[in-house]
Amino acid sequence: MTPAARAAAAIAILDGILAGQAAEAALIRWARASRFAGSGDRAAVRDLVFDALRRRRSRAALGGALSGRGLLLGLCREEGADPATLFTGEGHGPPALSAAELAAGRAPTPAEALDLPDWLLPLWHEALGAAAEPVALAMRDRAPVWLRVNLRRADPARAAAALAEEGIATVAHAELPTALRVSEGARRLSGCRAYREGLVELQDLSPQLACALLPEQGSLLDFCAGGGGKALAMAARGAGPITAHDIDAGRMADLPARAERAGVRIRLAAPGKVAGRFDTVLADVPCSGSGTWRRSPEAKWRLTPEALRRLLSVQGGILDQAAGFVAPGGYLAYMTCSVLSAENQGQAHAFLARNPGFEPVAERRFTPLEASDGFYLALMRRR
Ligand SMILES: C[S@@+](CC[C@H](N)C(=O)[O-])C[C@H]1O[C@@H](n2cnc3c(N)ncnc32)[C@H](O)[C@@H]1O
Structure with missing residues (x-):
């Protein structure tokens, strides 16, 4: 595919995503319908789409429209490239730009240049202080x-x-x-x-650093195991026996195969069927994912204040439930892949205030400035 044909594909996929399609699903649908595209083409189109989503707000300002064409025109202007090289109007390239399109577009305002939604800016600044701008800017680039x-x-x-x-x-x-x-x-x-x-x-590096702060030995319950990344990391460090649980058993479907490949044993508990007490209980709760927006940039634009409020209530409930499985003297590890205070310190401190039987042991927040993804760990101990 020519660069122009790749741009045309990215424009169509971005329009689908802006209309509500999930980014991965939109890319897979395009790849299935485009057998002519080789692996290099698929990778290039994917990069165009994800780069545009990471910088959606600033590119839409530069390109004069929040649309596939606007975002690709924004890319040309950001890079100082001649838009006519992509908008060729020939072969499989996008139609040439109209006079109105060429006249549209402007430099992003300082807020737009951070590529965050307006409603989130106060929360972002409150959580990150002096690091707010550098972290926002880091989220505009690809993750290692x-x-x-x-x-x-x-x-x-x-x-x-x-x-x-x-x-x-x-x-x-x-x-x-x-x-x-x-x-x-x-x-x-x-x-x-x-x-x-x-x-x-x-x-990612950040959850690896967080897992390295947990007790290495003893029984462990991964209460929100999902695909089992944390359970596998802890098993590899020597913890055990390990029980994985998730409210949605389907999320753990690949875990037995992953454990076998890794040469570790992980027992699965059916939803709501955890029994006993554990030396460590890990609660890697559902969150805004604000620390991982380099990898899942569409989530940055889909998060709403209402969705965040719902998450906060789910997180508090999970912490209370998970705490019930911690053995006396055992540890409760609360984790999120968020950088927002309400999801992090807010939850951990509120939990400690309503559970005097627990004491804080360690607290760490990672951002892309010192690790990789944004991540949070609060390690607490049952007295
Ligand atoms: C952030 S993901 C976990 C990722 C996983 N620990 C990993 O490392 O791959 C959060 C998980 O919590 C699960 N979950 C949501 N509500 C829950 C609840 N009330 N009890 C247990 N798990 C829950 C979700 O199904 C989801 O799989």
């Missing part, structure tokens, strides 16, 4: 890819060597050597042997 070395299968040096044999270059984190940043070849990961044989798992 991080791997977690599975110590049950390999040490970091062996895992890195196995990846390198397949053209995937990595750099180990200075303080957490089991965390490898992929510096080259990320697109080869899913098919590579090191991944298929469980030497490494895809996991």
Whole structure:
């Protein structure tokens, strides 16, 4: 596909997303209907779409419209490229720009340049203070890819060597050597042997750093296990026995296969059927995902004040429920992939205020400025 044809595809996909389609679903639908597109084309179109979503507000201002065409015109103007190179009006390229389109567009206001919705700005500033602008700007760029070395299968040096044999270059984190940043070849990961044989798992740096702060040994309940990323990380560090639970059992469907690949044992509990007490209970609750908007940029624009209010109420309820499974002297680890105070300190501090039987042990918030995704951990202990 020519660059112009890729732009035309991105424009159509973005229009679908702006009309309410989920980004991944819209990309898959396009790829299925476009057998002529090779893997390089699919990757390029995906990048155009996700880059546009990360910078939706500022690009719409620059391009003069919140539409697929406006966002791609905004890209040209942001990069100082001649729009006529993409809007060719020839072959499979987008139709040439009209005089009205060429006349539209302006520099983004300071608020638009942060690429956040207006309603969120006060919460963002309140949560991040002096880091508010740099973190917002970081969210406009692509996230790095991080791997977690599975110590049950390999040490970091062996895992890195196995990846390198397949053209995937990595750099180990200075303080957490089991965390490898992929510096080259990320697109080869899913098919590579090191991944298929469980030497490494895809996991962002921030949750890896957070899991490293939890007690290594003892029984563990992952109360909101989802795909099981945290349960697998804790199993690889030596915790056990491990029980995974989720209100939606379907979310854990891949966990048995992932555990087998990783060479660890994880018991699944049916929804609402957890029994007993545990040395550590992990509550990785549903949240706004505001720390992960580099990876899921459409979520940034779909979040509403009402949805955030609902999440806050769900989070508080889960914390209270999860606390009931903590053994005396045991730990409750509350986690979100958000940077917003109400979802983080707000929840943890309110929980401690209504549960004097628990005391705070550690609290960490990560942002893309010091780790990778935004993430929060509050570690509490039952007295
Ligand atoms: C942030 S995701 C968990 C991600 C997962 N821990 C991982 O590392 O891959 C939150 C999960 O909480 C689950 N959930 C929502 N409400 C719940 C509840 N009341 N009890 C238990 N799980 C719940 C959701 O189904 C979702 O899978």
